[in-house]
Amino acid sequence: MANIQMVDLKGQYEKIRTEVDQAINEVVRSSAFINGPEVKDFQTELEEYLGVKHVIPCANGTDALQIAMMALDLKEGDEVITTNFTFIATVEVIALLKLKPVLVDVDPDTYNIDPEKLREAISPNTKAIVPVHLFGQCANMNEIMAIAEEKDIYVVEDTAQAISARYTLKDGSVKTAGTMGHIGATSFFPSKNLGCYGDGGALYTNDDALADRARQICNHGMRVRYYHELIGVNSRLDSIQAAVLRIKLRKLDEYCDARIAAADYYDAAFASIPEIKTPKRAEDSTHTFHQYTLRVPAEDRNHLQKHLMDQDIPAMIYYPVPLHEQEAFEAYKTGETEYPVTVQLSKEVISLPMHTELTEDQLKTITQEVISYFKNK
Ligand SMILES: *Cc1c(COP(=O)(O)O)cnc(C)c1O
Numbered sequence: 001m002a003n004i005q006m007v008d009l010k011g012q013y014e015k016i017r018t019e020v021d022q023a024i025n026e027v028v029r030s031s032a033f034i035n036g037p038e039v040k041d042f043q044t045e046l047e048e049y050l051g052v053k054h055v056i057p058c059a060n061g062t063d064a065l066q067i068a069m070m071a072l073d074l075k076e077g078d079e080v081i082t083t084n085f086t087f088i089a090t091v092e093v094i095a096l097l098k099l100k101p102v103l104v105d106v107d108p109d110t111y112n113i114d115p116e117k118l119r120e121a122i123s124p125n126t127k128a129i130v131p132v133h134l135f136g137q138c139a140n141m142n143e144i145m146a147i148a149e150e151k152d153i154y155v156v157e158d159t160a161q162a163i164s165a166r167y168t169l170k171d172g173s174v175k176t177a178g179t180m181g182h183i184g185a186t187s188f189f190p191s192k193n194l195g196c197y198g199d200g201g202a203l204y205t206n207d208d209a210l211a212d213r214a215r216q217i218c219n220h221g222m223r224v225r226y227y228h229e230l231i232g233v234n235s236r237l238d239s240i241q242a243a244v245l246r247i248k249l250r251k252l253d254e255y256c257d258a259r260i261a262a263a264d265y266y267d268a269a270f271a272s273i274p275e276i277k278t279p280k281r282a283e284d285s286t287h288t289f290h291q292y293t294l295r296v297p298a299e300d301r302n303h304l305q306k307h308l309m310d311q312d313i314p315a316m317i318y319y320p321v322p323l324h325e326q327e328a329f330e331a332y333k334t335g336e337t338e339y340p341v342t343v344q345l346s347k348e349v350i351s352l353p354m355h356t357e358l359t360e361d362q363l364k365t366i367t368q369e370v371i372s373y374f375k376n377k
Helices: 009-030 037-050 061-071 089-096 115-121 141-151 208-218 239-250 252-270 298-310 327-332 340-348 360-375
Strands: 054-058 079-083 100-104 126-130 154-158 166-168 174-176 183-187 201-205 222-224 292-295 349-352
Touching: 009 239, 037 054, 037 201, 037 239, 054 061, 054 208, 061 089, 061 154, 061 183, 061 201, 061 208, 079 089, 089 100, 089 327, 100 115, 100 327, 115 141, 126 141, 141 154, 201 208, 239 252, 252 292, 252 360, 298 340, 298 349, 298 360, 340 349
Parallel strands: 079 100, 079 126, 126 154, 154 183
Antiparallel strands: 054 201, 166 174, 183 201, 292 349
16 A cells, blocks of 8 residues: 555646646747746636636735735725634735734634624724635635625635635525635645645636736736836746646546545544544535544544554644734734634644545545544543
């Protein structure tokens, strides 16, 4: 049996090697490394796949979030509400733009932002909400969009972990993650569900004016070369990455099915273990299983991780430190807000190997070892 890995990029590459090598070679031969035809083609194909009017490719997911907030023209001191239980990038760009991050606790079942607490956190200075579709499942967009409309606030979806997740809105229509708010931001980091072979990212929007601004910001604030109307950045998806992404986009549904099959296997194996809480699948969102994250008793979590590591089975803690406890965000601490759910999750969560190449043998080994820890404790 092959070594068990958290993410098996090599195994995935082996299966698409001929196509990928050829596509990369063609870009090199054409030497159209920046803004080559592959980038435009990927953009169009992703727009079609997602059912969104505009995809704006950029250099990475963190840039996508930053450019989204720049495109909304938020002003210094404006408050931006987001979750306390996410990857640092979400909050980092808010602070970098001199906006004020306001952190909100999460739902204990989905680990996504708690709409009730979001409502309580709104002030007259709130200008945007950044729901993060954590671990592959959409946040409660029905509630979030209702609050945003009522209060006239922008919604920027951080969909770095949930590309291709589908969400059922109140009116019965089904939308893809990142296309429900005013603007969405995603990442093509290699280990993401649609990952390239380096850094990459994109913004999505159905708003023509926002798309135009975001596109301009990505390209040094210019529409016409050397005429700069806005202060922008340099953030591009390069042609080699776009060529790889075009191939992988065609396989994205198949990749997602493989993740769901692995999650189903885990769910069934752990169903009879009382100490294990398997990931909840929300009624209104599909789950794309960017991560398969269990909750186990806090006193067991680190021991379980060590037990698995000792058997050469990787397991990761996403995320061990809530954002409000991060040294870098000391300045934003109010002391008034408490985060009981995030604090508890940070002690109880453990993510098991999850990728497109897991075999039944590997899944069997992983689940047996998890179960044996609890049986022999
Ligand atoms: C990965 C990730 C990002 C950042 O993407 P990069 O491409 O690594 O910059 C932002 N938000 C979340 C939730 C992520 O998981």
